[in-house]
Amino acid sequence: MPNLAPYIAFPGNAKDAFEHYRDVFGGDLQLFTYADMPMEGAPSTLDPASVAHASLTLPGGTIVGGDAMPGEDYPIRGSAYSLMYSLEDPDEARRLIALLVDAGGSVGMPFEPAPWGAYYGQVFDRFGVMWAFDVDAEEPTQA
Template sequence: MQLNHYLNFNGETESAFNFYQSVFGGEFSMLTRYKDLPTEDGVFLSESQRNLILHVSLPINEFTVLMGSDVHEQFCSPANAVLNKGNNHYISINLEHDETETRRLFNLLSMGGLIEMPLQKTFWGALYGAFTDQFGIKWMVNCQLENE
């Protein structure tokens, strides 16, 4: 089983994924815009919606792909058409014994965001922190430390 995270934005998908790519590296395995939809599908797009992201995939490693899209009212039920940024889940990054990479990821991803819990050693033997990034996505970073 592979567990991936899918993020929805209101017109910020391209900016968010360019930022995530700058942190994690790699190349988009797929990037489709609304204008790429077949015209016979009957999707009505304003000029400003044509360049929004229909789907983007960013492989993080061999087990994880971060995916996302811009919300479009024709693909959402009325209850889901209103986007509440970042309030529905966290993305959890778990590392083993790599304090340097943990600090790098925490510092870069939290830049311009709101830190909920600073990165610090915990009672469960890890280096842990939580924040909401500049795009409203909630993250937890946890690094299990070697027994001291």
């Protein structure tokens, strides 16, 4: 079955990030370092402790990623992309937002009723990744 999953290239802290996401969201984490992988044909500058591939399977989706290759400079913090997590319960969204903020993140947009009849908010986690939370409202909110 086809599946689309966001991939995040971290600047050397993928292990910390994926363990943090597992602690916040739960799910099944699989993490492989370059020491765990065959190194034939790989650049000799790779740190064996760097994350070659990580996959976190959550209820409703998967996040994958790893440490960026040496010489790659991908800015993480920004608003050109975000991870949208749609939930059914506003209180669960608030709980997850609080966990991300309490662990060093910051609110980008408060989680509150949105003009389109849902609850919506944004958080930048301590790694710079923007998380958008969306919960359909049972009744449309009045703008």
